[in-house]
Amino acid sequence: xxxxxxxxxxxxxxxxxxxxxxxxxxxxxxxxxxxxxxxxxxxxxxxxxxxxxxxxxxxxxxxxxxxxxxxxxxxxxxxxxxxxxxxxxxxxxxxxxxxxxxxxxxxxxxxxxxxxxxxxxxxxxxxxxxxxxxxxxxxxxxxxxxxxxxxxxxxxxxxxxxxxxxxxxxxxxxxxxxxxxxxxxxxxxxxxxxxxxxxxxxxxxxxxxxxxxxxxxxxxxxxxxxxxxxxxxxxxxxxxxxxxxxxxxxxxxxxxxx
Numbered sequence: 001x002x003x004x005x006x007x008x009x010x011x012x013x014x015x016x017x018x019x020x021x022x023x024x025x026x027x028x029x030x031x032x033x034x035x036x037x038x039x040x041x042x043x044x045x046x047x048x049x050x051x052x053x054x055x056x057x058x059x060x061x062x063x064x065x066x067x068x069x070x071x072x073x074x075x076x077x078x079x080x081x082x083x084x085x086x087x088x089x090x091x092x093x094x095x096x097x098x099x100x101x102x103x104x105x106x107x108x109x110x111x112x113x114x115x116x117x118x119x120x121x122x123x124x125x126x127x128x129x130x131x132x133x134x135x136x137x138x139x140x141x142x143x144x145x146x147x148x149x150x151x152x153x154x155x156x157x158x159x160x161x162x163x164x165x166x167x168x169x170x171x172x173x174x175x176x177x178x179x180x181x182x183x184x185x186x187x188x189x190x191x192x193x194x195x196x197x198x199x200x201x202x203x204x205x206x207x208x209x210x211x212x213x214x215x216x217x218x219x220x221x222x223x224x225x226x227x228x229x230x231x232x233x234x235x236x237x238x239x240x241x242x243x244x245x246x247x248x249x250x251x252x253x254x255x256x257x258x
Contacts, residue, residue, distance in 0.1 A: 001228075005240045006219050007036035008077065008101060008158060013057055014039035015047040017174035018215035024072050026066035026218035033245065034071035035218065036099045036209075037061055037166040041078040043088035043109040048075060050115070054096045075099025077158055082111035083118060083140050085147025094153075095258050099128065100250040102148055103158035104141070118146060125165040133147075133165055142166040146174045153253035155246075156181045156207055158234035162190035169202045176203030179249040180252075181239065193230035200233040207240045 009023045010016030016023075020037050027035035037057070039049045039199035049057075058074055065072040066223050075091070075097055078089040087102050088109075094100075106124055118140050125134045141164050146195070148154060149171075149240055159173065160182060161168065182204045184196070191199075200206075208224040228235070239246040 001220065001225065001235060001241050002243075003032060003208060003219050003221055004243055005032050005034035005036075005071075005157060006101060006210050006212070007073070007075070007210040007240065008032070008185070008209055009035060009218055010039055011037055013049050013053060014238045016213045020072065021064045021067065022215040023149070023212065023218050024070050026215040027070045028068040030219040031078070032219055034072060034073060034180070036073045036075045036101070038077045038099060038101050038204075040105070041076055043079050043081055044105060045107050045109060049110070051093070053107050062187040071096040072248045074107045075101055077101040079200050080104045080119070080144055080148050081106045081108070082115040083144045083147070084111075085144060085149070085151040086111050087148060087152055089102055089152065094254065098251070100152070100154050101156045101158050102152065104144070104162075104164050107133045107162065107238070115223070119164070123222060126165060129165040138165055138167065142170055145171045149174050149178050149180045153250045155208070155248040155250045156183050159185040159188060159190040159211065161195065162188055165195040170203035170251070172199035172204035172254050174227045178246070181205055181207045181246060183210055184208045184224045184238070185211050185226060187217070189223060191227070193227055194239060196227055196231040196233055200231075200237055206233070206238045207246055209216040227243070227249070
């Protein structure tokens with residue numbers, strides 16, 4: 001299994017250690033065809049990307065691509081901000097980006113206090129006590145993921161179920177219907193081999209991403225290899241390995257809507 005592209009890396013525009021150029025050089029050394037520069041979304045209170053810096057970020061991506069020959073995609077790991085599927089990537093922001101990732105994070109401005117309590121506080125405490133919740137919280141988180149995929153042209157859901165809990169089968173079915181990939185994140189253990197199998201059987205397709213916060217982790221696949229060795233997911237369902245590149249929905253959305 002050889003990684004073709006790494007679509008989830010961070011830089012100092014949020015809280016990554018290395019520059020856009022350094023991430024691109026790391027990707028070049030691994031012979032990757034593309035690298036995503038996907039810093040945290042605008043609503044992240046501590047590490048969020050700032051709209052006033054978008055022009056500078058684009059300039060760095062363009063320069064890094066020219067210098068390395070690696071396709072450098074300017075993206076964002078947007079934040080899921082409500083159970084209704086809102087994110088902090090607004091319609092007016094879309095034209096600035098090449099890649100649309102979305103994940104559930106804790107320290108950010110949610111749309112309402114109720115969303116903050118349900119999606120952040122309750123999930124975090126369930127995670128801390130090590131008890132997988134059922135009932136309303138499980139349903140709310142599942143609905144948030146599904147609504148986000150339906151409402152937004154999201155390319156990749158990042159680290160699904162990390163410090164939160166949802167019905168992976170239902171989310172995977174929605175992703176399959178709308179053309180959103182599910183990430184196998186190699187920075188953190190966020191799903192089990194059993195969950196990976198469930199999502200695969202529900203029709204989801206996957207990408208492997210490093211979630212690198214330093215250039216030395218760009219292209220890392222270790223956790224994915226461990227998971228896949230225990231799961232039964234065909235490698236043909238992973239679209240950024242062995243020379244394959246994903247067919248992302250956001251690019252098509254931009255061609256037809258922007």
